Amino acid sequence: MIPVPVVVCVLGGWCFVYLTDVLLKSSVSYRHGYEAWLGARGLSLSPFHLRWQTSIFNRIFSRCARINPHALYLWFTSGLVFGIVSMCGSVVLLVRTLQQTLHQMTSDQEPQGANQQTLQVVVPGVNLPVSQLAYFFSALLLSGVIHELGHAVAAIREQVRVNGFGVFVFVVYPGAFVDLFTTHLNLISPVQQLRIFCAGVWHNFVLCVAALCFLFLLPVLLFPVYSTGSGALVTEVVQGSSADGPRGLYVGDMVTALEDCDVRNVDDWHSCLTASIHSPQPGYCVSSLTLQPSWAQGRAFRRLDGSIECCSNNSLTDLCFSFSKLQAREFACLPVRKMLSGSSVCRSNADCHSNPDDQSPSLCVTPSLENQTRLIRLTHPPNSHMLFVGYPPHLQYAVSLTNFAPRFGFLNLDLPVVTETFCKYVVSLSGALAVVNSVPCFALDGQWMLSALLEATLITMVRDRQRRELIGFFLLLGGSALLAANVALGLWMVTAR
Structure with a gap:
């Protein structure tokens, strides 16, 4: 909504101008001089309406x-x-x-x-x-x-x-x-x-x-000084939003991917976020040695939407993941950033190709989240991945991006945006x-x-x-x-x- 101070200033300003106009026109001393001043400048004033007319452009129109x-x-x-x-x-x-x-x-x-x-x-x-x-x-x-x-x-x-x-x-x-x-x-x-x-x-x-x-x-037109097609450049991050913070995004970061969805421009950014809403949450390939089911972090319980939570509510770094092992569905509380480091996206265990030198196979683990909540991994090199857990549109409103990346450091990031x-x-x-x-x-x-x-x-x-x-x-x-x-x-x- 429009801030109340702005509304007050607009209404107050118009009331002041109109009352001044009424007082000057009703004044015996200033009336004729004031009306002559308005007429000479082509100005006319009425409640909430100010008009200026001139004939100085007539010659340009004629030409x-x-x-x-x-x-x-x-x-x-x-x-x-x-x-x-x-x-x-x-x-x-x-x-x-x-x-x-x-x-x-x-x-x-x-x-x-x-x-x-x-x-x-x-x-x-x-x-x-x-x-x-x-x-x-x-x-x-x-x-x-x-x-x-x-x-x-x-x-x-x-x-x-x-x-x-x-x-x-x-x-x-x-x-x-x-x-x-x-x-x-x-x-x-x-x-x-x-x-x-x-x-x-x-x-x-x-x-x-x-x-x-x-x-x-x-x-x-901007090609000599601004490049496009290499990603979406961050021009603004809303303070206190889901993208703000030490591990979040900063002005000048270049977002190149959301999970396995490549981001070459702002349209790709919106498309990838939209796809994340309507697509199932992807999983991540992790070595089975790190997937020993453990409830040490807290007792598992079922949320209202049917999903399982197996981590303590006080944990800020761990997340509950589900995986299939020996035809059974199991859950494990894992440190998110450490677990996702170097892992690839998967939809099932068949998508995870194990290393021949590794004795333990890789399994596809999926975050156990509520229906509309997603875990999204943003790539913005050379920084480490940003991890987002929440409703994807919140991420869309948290940052402003542009297709144009300046080729020189002294160029303004906002010029192409404006x-x-x-x-x-x-x-x-x-x-x-x-x-x-x-x-x-x-x-x-x-x-x-x-x-x-x-x-x-x-x-x-x-x-x-x-x-x-x-x-x-x-x-x-x-x-x-x-x-x-x-x-x-x-x-x-x-x-x-």
Whole structure:
């Protein structure tokens, strides 16, 4: 959850700013000077909303609109086609998301794999970690600026005046906007209007694709200074977690294997941990001379799940192991680290090949653990193995890793992580803005896209303008209800479960 001091600071800061604004505007001495100062800087203030508008970028927009008229025509016409397709696709996607949400509400199972939703409501501090807020807001602002840049350039190309460009902050969420001259906008044809209205979602889609390509090319771009494919590099270890401690992991360690599962990158790390959850606990090949059953460490007892415990509860270095010997199942309490040193992974006694010079055969011993508990041996050379006993997802949350290992000691470990994380947020948020703004919904781009589309296509079939507007109103009403249902149920799913 969001820390209470952060909430207090945000609410307190907005209250202070708004009360100061009210006092200055109600003051006889300072009112005119204060309002003139706000107007000269393009600032406007309302409860939890700060807005800044300027015309200094209009010249840049004009230059961009005159770069190559024919290429820009093809560019924004492609955006028109994409906007129409995305408007239909967004409705289908929202219907599918709503069905998935309703299914999850009536099911106790967590969504996995292909059943995960494509669109999810994001609530900072709930399903968005507070540590990721800087990435979230930066990517959101960039996506909004690129979105409005598309509108501005398309409008100037269609001979519509741009009054100004601005940015705003609503509570803590940043955004951008362009102010178009409405009279010019109403004079152009519906097709020209469509090019302008669709330019925002089109630019969001292009930004999403560009960030995705950059993300895939990142290993190539960083190849001269960062290497990949040799393992997963530890960049952070949560203090007090299962991976912390003298025999645990440290920042800069390279994890290369989890038991017999090779780790070449972060995806392999997650795959190996997932496999350890769904696969039976592997065993280890140990000489039979060390496997004399002994209950000296404590009396054996059966746990609630049926597993056997044969070590003392006070033991921090020993673990109960089970093995098959002469068709019987036996148990022995053994020192874990000493026993696993140099041993190979096995599933049965047949996997253990005895040394011909050794008179005692090797047997496959398996930790006697509770159902979801696993013993996992992590390889991170040149250090000795890290041994983890617990639920594998706890290990996943205990460390942060990256695919990029610096080739030189002075390089920052976090640079590739920051770049990669920011690109992922840009892909997600820019793609989400393209989808949401395409929905035929009141107050979104989809409202104007739908109105212009109906004017361009229904004018010959429905000559009465009021009827066309009525058709558009009901379509917008349906799209708004669909989006509102997704947001409301999405918020309930995030906050109530």
